[in-house]
Amino acid sequence: MNKRKAIKYYPARSRLLHWSMAILIISMLLVGLSMVESLAVWQPVALDLHRSFGFLLLVMVIVRLINKYLTPRPRLPKKLPAYQVLAAKITHTALYAAMLLMPLSGWLMQSADGRTITVFNTFNLPHLIDANIKAYAFFREFHGYMAWLLIIMIVMHVLAALYHGLIRQDRVLTSMLYSKKPK
Amino acid sequence: MIKDSNYKRFKKQMKSKITVKQARLIVFIIILPVAFVLFSKILAYVNKDSVTAQQFVDLQQGDSNFPSFRRAHAKGICLAGIFESNGALGQYSTASVLQAGEFNFIGRFSIAGNSPTAPDLKAPVRGLALSIKDESSTNSEWRIAMNTPPVMAVATPEAFYAQLQALAPDPDTKQRDPSKIEAFFANHPESKTFLEWKDGYTPASSLAGETYHSINAFYLLDEAHNEQAVRWQAVPSLESSIIPQLNQENPDALQDQLAQMLEVAPIKFDLVFTLALPEDDETNPTVLWPSTRETITAGTISIQQYTAQTVGECANINFDPLVLPKGVEATADPILRARGSVYAESFRRRALEALLGENE
Numbered sequence: 325m326n327k328r329k330a331i332k333y334y335p336a337r338s339r340l341l342h343w344s345m346a347i348l349i350i351s352m353l354l355v356g357l358s359m360v361e362s363l364a365v366w367q368p369v370a371l372d373l374h375r376s377f378g379f380l381l382l383v384m385v386i387v388r389l390i391n392k393y394l395t396p397r398p399r400l401p402k403k404l405p406a407y408q409v410l411a412a413k414i415t416h417t418a419l420y421a422a423m424l425l426m427p428l429s430g431w432l433m434q435s436a437d438g439r440t441i442t443v444f445n446t447f448n449l450p451h452l453i454d455a456n457i458k459a460y461a462f463f464r465e466f467h468g469y470m471a472w473l474l475i476i477m478i479v480m481h482v483l484a485a486l487y488h489g490l491i492r493q494d495r496v497l498t499s500m501l502y503s504k505k506p507k
Numbered sequence: 508m509i510k511d512s513n514y515k516r517f518k519k520q521m522k523s524k525i526t527v528k529q530a531r532l533i534v535f536i537i538i539l540p541v542a543f544v545l546f547s548k549i550l551a552y553v554n555k556d557s558v559t560a561q562q563f564v565d566l567q568q569g570d571s572n573f574p575s576f577r578r579a580h581a582k583g584i585c586l587a588g589i590f591e592s593n594g595a596l597g598q599y600s601t602a603s604v605l606q607a608g609e610f611n612f613i614g615r616f617s618i619a620g621n622s623p624t625a626p627d628l629k630a631p632v633r634g635l636a637l638s639i640k641d642e643s644s645t646n647s648e649w650r651i652a653m654n655t656p657p658v659m660a661v662a663t664p665e666a667f668y669a670q671l672q673a674l675a676p677d678p679d680t681k682q683r684d685p686s687k688i689e690a691f692f693a694n695h696p697e698s699k700t701f702l703e704w705k706d707g708y709t710p711a712s713s714l715a716g717e718t719y720h721s722i723n724a725f726y727l728l729d730e731a732h733n734e735q736a737v738r739w740q741a742v743p744s745l746e747s748s749i750i751p752q753l754n755q756e757n758p759d760a761l762q763d764q765l766a767q768m769l770e771v772a773p774i775k776f777d778l779v780f781t782l783a784l785p786e787d788d789e790t791n792p793t794v795l796w797p798s799t800r801e802t803i804t805a806g807t808i809s810i811q812q813y814t815a816q817t818v819g820e821c822a823n824i825n826f827d828p829l830v831l832p833k834g835v836e837a838t839a840d841p842i843l844r845a846r847g848s849v850y851a852e853s854f855r856r857r858a859l860e861a862l863l864g865e866n867e
Contacts, residue, residue, distance in 0.1 A: 361559040363664040363845035368829050368837060440646040448645045457823040461858035490531040
């Protein structure tokens, strides 16, 4: 408890993981939603990159969860109303769940369609399950709905961060932006 | 005086403080809508004038409602057999199924159209799809979707969409409009080769007697990643078979005939590849390469079994021609590159229907 109290900013490695994943995840959502509609010549290339970055993000979220467990982090302001604390907890849990389930359901739907994922043209991922059209349907729909849930969670997360930074003007937003030596 | 200036300063401070606070509030309120509008404008600009995979599949399925069946080439029959590869293309491609050996495949004969109960002999186009696998190596699966025409009538997905629209029957009269069709082809002179093929084409008296074409071109890649553009065709070898008579009244005439033939002997096709020269355009599916181009036979497709598509394994396969083994790659042909997302949308719809048991 004391250790956590002392920390006002996220350490650099946590911020690096947060922001690099933020950029990748938002790009993946935009590419993902575009490529399922697009008939453009870049579509197969986008699909290939989507699969490779999906695996990268699966690795990153595992690293991030380990880092989260090992690293002290700033506490929320004491004056924050209980419902906002609860909303923060729910959103954060849902974000982590979605970050894990998005790549897993993507990998599972590829396996269920009998497709092999080759990560950045270097190595093949094993098939998680045998080809099966009903399993494909389940994971394909799951992947699609999960994407929208993730978008909603990101919107809530961004709104909350801006609320802290612009309206409340507490340390919540700045703790993920930079770190200052404690005065 | 002093009092007054203090008051003014105080007033100024108050004013600016409120303004900053208001500004923050305004930023907070408008930032997401602005980002949303910006993103949707960018997306709309990127996708302007383009047709989506969903629109394409909507058009293909029309008002026909056959849950858990394919939206295009809905009627078909599952096949299983062996691809006997002679290894002649091994120097051009590292694909394991192009090295000498025997590889199992699952396949499907189909006819064009959106109804799984359509009469066999009415369809203008027939198809042969294959999924060839080397069981001993990963990433070796090759999905192939071939049709009877050697070329496309048009070269882009947007023009192909317009072609399907022109060919679609009127929703009220259920009749095609010849003037619309004529106008479409008149506006698309690139359809010349296709129309010439169509005029000279007589449907074979058996699915086993047709020649099926890759239509689009692909690259073969060797160990050093040298690219060789190719097209291929499945050429029937029917010399020893006797083709049973077709019953013109039977809606399943071709399928029943195929079943009869397979009871006697396997049905065989040679898989013949045409090698492009550098001056040939591998990205335009409306143009045939000169007939003098070198051809290499990669092996023999030997079809040994059939199963009804309602129970056969082929029903669970999305024959997306962009599922390629290591050693084969897609060209920049816009039609080829559009096929993946259209096939995926059709597969997604029928997979969900299968999951929800809508066919039962």
